[in-house]
Amino acid sequence: MTVIQTRGLSKRYKDSWAVDHLDLSVEQGDIYGFIGRNGAGKSTTLKLLCGLARPTQGEALIFGKPVRDSVARRRVGALIERPGLYPDLGGRENLRLCATLLGLDSPERQVAETLETVGLSPEEKKPVKHYSMGMRQRLGVALALLGGPDLLLLDEPINGLDPEGIREMRELFLRLNRERGLTILVSSHILGELSKIATRYGIIQRGRMVEQITAGELERKCADYLHLKADQPQRAAALLERELHLTRWEMRPEGEIRIYETVDARAVGQLLAQAGIVIEEMGLHRQDLEGYFLERMGGADHV
């Protein structure tokens, strides 16, 4: 089932397009990594997806319904830019207020459960103005989780966290995705933060979708050669060339063979084993993921 579908979604501010004919689709159960540089249009897209901004052109469907449909919108939890927190209140009080505004049943229980889910102590009395960045982001995610949404929209939730905080956030997203079946769209300007958890990626540059790709497709695309080291490299190469009709391969110094076309690694293994050739190393070499994304986001020079 498609959870988010946009067609030609566009938003113009004064004389520039913040979002420019964006076609984005997110399937149920996805953790969708929405990647782009600062100013690429991520926050604006997320605002359009939860009704905080109106499109200039195009449309966005959530669970098959327009964003303005109140039933569909109730299934969405969002954290966009900074969470709207009352600085002088504690975390628990902030959640309580939000739960009351949402008209939730048994708000106390939901507040306590949500605090536990994101790893904040219900006993924490400190006003949120004294919260660390990590605690603030957790509370922001807690606010988005109130009401039990089926879709979470999270705008750079990992921004400004330390490595430990990043790891914990990633684990939280995986848990919500696996245990509760939540579909999650999470934006970032740093790929490394999402590459461990995303099932699909959308790369946005100057308001436009440059590429939408599943994690599996990305892996295949980034695999650029099969690397092989054998105890008799010349014999191995001759055999492979003859039996597998290889044309795109090369012999590197120190007897490393690189095969640039798609071959079945098991077939290579069997063939060499039958000929009594010992394989010392074999594996797929991948293009660097970070490089792949930087190229598509518009070069590495203007972060």
Ligand SMILES: Nc1ncnc2c1ncn2[C@@H]1O[C@H](COP(=O)(O)OP(=O)(O)O)[C@@H](O)[C@H]1O
């Ligand atoms: N309310 C606004 N008024 C005018 N321009 C805006 C507004 N919000 C965003 N923009 C512009 O739209 C572009 C995309 O911004 P934004 O969606 O915030 O990007 P991102 O979240 O990827 O950093 C930027 O050039 C930004 O300056």
Ligand SMILES: [Mg+2]
């Ligand atoms: Mg933003």
